[in-house]
Amino acid sequence: MKAGSGVSELSDHDQTRLRVLAGLAFSPGAPVDSKKLFAGRxxxxxxxxxxxxxxxxxxxxxxxxxxxxxxxxxxxxxxxxxxxxxxxxxxxxxxxxxxxxxxxxxxxxxxxxxxxxxxxxxxxxxxxxxxxxxxxxxxxxxxxxxxxxxxxxxxxxxxxxxxxxxxxxxxxxxxxxxxxxxxxxxxxxxxxxxxxxxxxxxxxxxxxxxxxxxxxxxxxxxxPPMARDELGEIIDRATNALRMTIEKNARDLIVFLSQGFPHYTHLLGQESALAAIDCRRRNIRLEDVEAGIQSALEESQESEKTEYHKAIQSQRKNTLYGSVLLACAMAPSDERGFFASADVREPMSRITGRDYDIPAFSKHLKDFTEDADRGPVLEKTGKEKMIRFRFRNPMLRPYVILKGLAKERIDGNLIDRIGLEKMLNQRDELLLFPEMNQQG
Ligand SMILES: Nc1ncnc2c1ncn2[C@@H]1O[C@H](COP(=O)(O)OP(=O)(O)O)[C@@H](O)[C@H]1O
Ligand SMILES: [Mg+2]
Missing domain, CATH: 3.40.50.300 (P-loop containing nucleotide triphosphate hydrolases)
Structure with missing residues (x-):
């Protein structure tokens, strides 16, 4: 790993201290119990x-x-x-x-x-x-x-x-x-x-x-799932408490990857902060989020790990299940989290670098929806040409995206390729299930 820029390099003492504090400033595994950590709402x-x-x-x-x-x-x-x-x-x-x-x-x-x-x-x-x-x-x-x-x-x-x-x-x-x-x-x-x-x-x-x-x-x-600015506030509160800073693209990426679920904001925030601290820096960069994704996946809940593996398992090598599931997770969805087969096409091409038409992955979508051995990981609604899908467990969607990104080098190039910039510029409509915004 690279060392941080000379001037503000953390001493051994500060590094240990910050590691401890980072464990307290983020709360991925338990509900927040004080106003200091509580964001938005x-x-x-x-x-x-x-x-x-x-x-x-x-x-x-x-x-x-x-x-x-x-x-x-x-x-x-x-x-x-x-x-x-x-x-x-x-x-x-x-x-x-x-x-x-x-x-x-x-x-x-x-x-x-x-x-x-x-x-x-x-x-x-x-x-x-x-x-x-x-x-x-x-x-x-x-x-x-x-x-x-x-x-x-x-x-x-x-x-x-x-x-x-x-x-x-x-x-x-x-x-x-x-x-x-x-x-x-x-x-x-x-x-x-x-x-x-x-x-x-x-x-x-x-x-x-x-x-x-x-x-x-x-x-x-x-x-409802938390809005972008609320998730951003979680990161700001924690980094302020730690007297650390975070670069804008790194913060945006964590917020995007969380998909409305604060658990992932805490998890990625914490792992990225620890990665920066390992490099003796007080400033969290995109490369720290990249390192953070790897450790966040290891720290993820067993339920998501199991569901993911069930969904993409196969006897044969090089099947498309993993890519199709990732494309589903990245597909633009409506306000209730539903997407159509046609919405999967573009992310599928971006992920694989090849053009796939719907028939190439419609069997996979069917298996994700109907095969009990794969969960089923998706549910569907509508008939014939109007069929739409969504993740049964909405918290799996951010997990699938993290899994997909874990294999990649996260740099401007990847952000371009997966269209992250575009997604980041979209408003909160991208979040899952905004129907929950409506007060009953
Ligand atoms: N308003 C909030 N500000 C900061 N973190 C939050 C907030 N709400 C939830 N979290 C974090 O999100 C995760 C899930 O929160 P929790 O309250 O257990 O959700 P639920 O009870 O809906 O399952 C926890 O890690 C918690 O720390
Ligand atoms: Mg609860």
Missing amino acids: VDEMRRAIRGITARGRHLMMYGQRGVGKTSLATIFKELFDEVPGMRFFKINCTSDDGFDDIWRRAFREIPAIVECKGEDDRLDGKSAIEYRLEQLISDSPLCPGDIRRVIQNECQDDFELVLIFDEFDRLAEHERALFADTIKDLSDNSVKITIVLVGVARDVVELIDEHESIKRPLVQISL
């Missing part, structure tokens, strides 16, 4: 604050996996830290949970209930809270009315509860429906509590079928 935050502060209203936050739902829910606490008496609790749902399990878990977290009023010696070997709950709610399992009763009777008046139920989509449909009844009951009785439901979904109906009954009390916040 200004509108969503504004709507969430209004929902939390309005008596009788509750929130539902939804979007695809990896768009930043948990991060937004996690920083609520910090947003309200100057408001006395606001108490935030986050409860994670699992597929084994029912309504009853989740609420018992939630009640155990709430101090007003845990701090049993009055001492009781007859705990029968149960924890105090268990015993108290038993006294409060005699007949199991819990029903929506019990929730209101416990909160009304047991919570002190001088604080307002916010209960966040993350991964809400994991619950069975009938368990989720009970939450709708609970919200209605709490709202009708103006109980001092805000319920925040957070889950993977395209729309509210997917999370709560009978949402009509709670349309008025429920503030619906959809989280």
Whole structure:
């Protein structure tokens, strides 16, 4: 590797220090939990604050996996830290949970209930809270009315509860429906509590079928993939914290490669920063992003690695599966992430340097869509001449592009050849699933 330009070369000490700090300034593997690292989402935050502060209203936050739902829910606490008496609790749902399990878990977290009023010696070997709950709610399992009763009777008046139920989509449909009844009951009785439901979904109906009954009390916040400027802000916040700089083309490339998913911005940002630090530089260059892509692929999630290999596997050598999948990932798509066979032609030629017409890769597209051994990695919609495809897992799209670029030398030449400049100049329409921009 080349050494950095003499003047600002990092000392051994600074190099080690920066490596440590780079591990903290980016957060590819976990939700962001402080405002310092949290970028963008200004509108969503504004709507969430209004929902939390309005008596009788509750929130539902939804979007695809990896768009930043948990991060937004996690920083609520910090947003309200100057408001006395606001108490935030986050409860994670699992597929084994029912309504009853989740609420018992939630009640155990709430101090007003845990701090049993009055001492009781007859705990029968149960924890105090268990015993108290038993006294409060005699007949199991819990029903929506019990929730209101416990909160009304047991919570002190001088604080307002916010209960966040993350991964809400994991619950069975009938368990989720009970939450709708609970919200209605709490709202009708103006109980001092805000319920925040957070889950993977395209729309509210997917999370709560009978949402009509709670349309008025429920503030619906959809989280679309992040916009370019928001992703850029992630890089700026981290590089500022590190007192590092990044060249414009390197920053643009990271933002483009992230395709709306902040996980990739953190991952590529971190790996590129580390590559620059390895070269004793404080300035991140295009060549660092190139090195960063290699390590980012190694650090990527197993799920994407497996899906990718499944999709392009073949007994024979030199098949076109890898190139066609990359061309799909780079194909211009509509606002819902769909592209047609004809859209694959141009990226296919750019990637391979040869002209391919649709029949040369239509079998591959069919296999990607129909062959269960390949995932299927794509889904399709429409009939005959109107058939359109898209990635089933939108987070695979950036992974496929990274895989494709990993074999290449990233320089002005490649950027020209794959038309990156053109793509970078397009606006956010390129992002996947902007339909999620529409507030439900
Ligand atoms: N607003 C944000 N600013 C900075 N990083 C974010 C933001 N939202 C999400 N991230 C990052 O994106 C990744 C996925 O976020 P997460 O909140 O876990 O998504 P989800 O809950 O929607 O699956 C994490 O690495 C997290 O650090
Ligand atoms: Mg999450």
